[in-house]
Amino acid sequence: MLDPNEWFTEVVASDGAAFSLRVRDRLHAEQTPYQFIEIYDTEGFGKLMVIDGCTMLSTRENFLYHEMMSHPALYTHAAPRRVCIIGGGDCGTLREVLRHESVESAVQIDIDERVTRLAEQYFPELTESNADPRATLLFEDGVRWIEEAAPGSLDLIIVDSTDPVGPAEGLFTRDFYAQCERALAAGGILIQQSESPLYHVKILREMHEAMRGAGFDSTQTLCFPQTIYPSGWWSATMAGKGVALDRFRVEAAREKSFETQYYNAGIHQGALALPEFLRRALG
């Protein structure tokens, strides 16, 4: 039916579903020390990055993910100055973070430098802010970096990782969250991509429990569309250190000085509303 020479397909075996994009060409394929990275030229979605067989981002709709991994948390924090991004090697989240004038430093720590080098080549629009003097790009183990961070030295930690299997597994644990909680100043926020609201309710529930168990006093999941990820529907979960996560700086979001494609104050408010089944599942 779908000729594998013409289509890239990601199968979600656990849910008996698959999503495919028609490709013109595979532009690159590489086994790094950490993962297998492919770049495709697609017919309808621009360039596509695939890691270990899972779609990571496409030119056409990565704005959904990158805007929702950054702006809601940044507008929830009272005055975010010191930001770190664990993972996020494509630099799309970093670009969005740097749009906020309050941000004084943004450190991106991705274990695999090749993700960033390939993003520079195939998604140059995402790396356009990498030379910002506030930005630091490190290529090392994010878990260790957080462990070594000084207590209270960060306002916002964004965990922009792959799924909780493989290299990113350690980023979904109570121990890691406890280190994040320690590294955050009062009023600080951790936000992490938290999989599909439809397929991964168990992961979501465990994440909330682990975050609370690690000392965070508030947690909040945000939902948003994400066409190329399993189910087409995705989430991010925030954990707060003495901060209400269901409120945000609405006026600042309404008067933001930069353009977005998805995010605005209404979208932010809407993303905070949990579907009934998820509200019940998360208690």
Next chain:
Amino acid sequence: MLDPNEWFTEVVASDGAAFSLRVRDRLHAEQTPYQFIEIYDTEGFGKLMVIDGCTMLSTRENFLYHEMMSHPALYTHAAPRRVCIIGGGDCGTLREVLRHESVESAVQIDIDERVTRLAEQYFPELTESNADPRATLLFEDGVRWIEEAAPGSLDLIIVDSTDPVGPAEGLFTRDFYAQCERALAAGGILIQQSESPLYHVKILREMHEAMRGAGFDSTQTLCFPQTIYPSGWWSATMAGKGVALDRFRVEAAREKSFETQYYNAGIHQGALALPEFLRRALG
């Protein structure tokens, strides 16, 4: 890659994308006078109905669509009593409409009786309210039915149709909207499924223009996730006759007397918020 004997695949050729569900069996296939209907037993989504090659509904996640095609419009109308559903032969929208105590009559007009008969067999939970004394099921041309409806005789028209090609084409025209406007009483609302916010911005823009051109004084698109439809992200568009569509009976929605899986007052409010790119496109 995906064995066509094991997977049902819907290709969206215009966007170079495809979505597949793993199937255990094809339970039914039938060419009716209007369309080709298939029923599959899937591995992860329960039963699946396919019409002319397009996924229509699955057991697992039809609640997303049916709840969003009904409750937002019903809670936007001040006091909806007389409802008609054009299309909607699977009866899932009808079931949601009948949950509202204010509704005195709900007429479902689907041109193809076979959709309803197959729903009774394979999606019995959706047809469980068909014997409600307030419900009338007709199997005839919805366009003609609306043309013959008395002026001002309806409070809410729900167009729960297939895509704007084939039998449903006439439901996406200014002439049809003008007939709906005529059949609605003051304060009345038309709501229609309006395709993917990501893939079909042109259809959405033309729909708003046609609705306004037909005499409606307000229009409002709602967005919501819909895993098995193209892009995994879907929309419905409301047109109002002397009614603000960006407000609704919030207290009534908060205190609703029935259970939902997706809809609640927060979800309703959130669905009204348009993504930036769509807000710009719809002016």
